[in-house]
Amino acid sequence: MTCAEDDCDRPVAVELHIPWRDNRLVCAPHARVLGRQDGVVADPIVERGDDLLESDR
Template identity: 65%
Template structure:
């Protein structure tokens, strides 16, 4: 599964639970930035190879 962010072809590894928008799956790079916003919860996806 690909990252939900525009122009990103990395594999999604994290599901972001966003109170003011739809939840989305993103790569680890986007998750690091987006999960810093108040209220956003990052949940690692099962079965994703982290190496």
């Protein structure tokens, strides 16, 4: 499964719980940025732990 953000083909690693809209499944880089908003909770997907690590990409 790929990130829910437009034009992103990275694998999903985090579920964002967003109070004002539906939850979103996103990659680690997008989770870092979007998870900084007040009220947003970033919940790592344990099975996708390797995708949370940086790569040479």
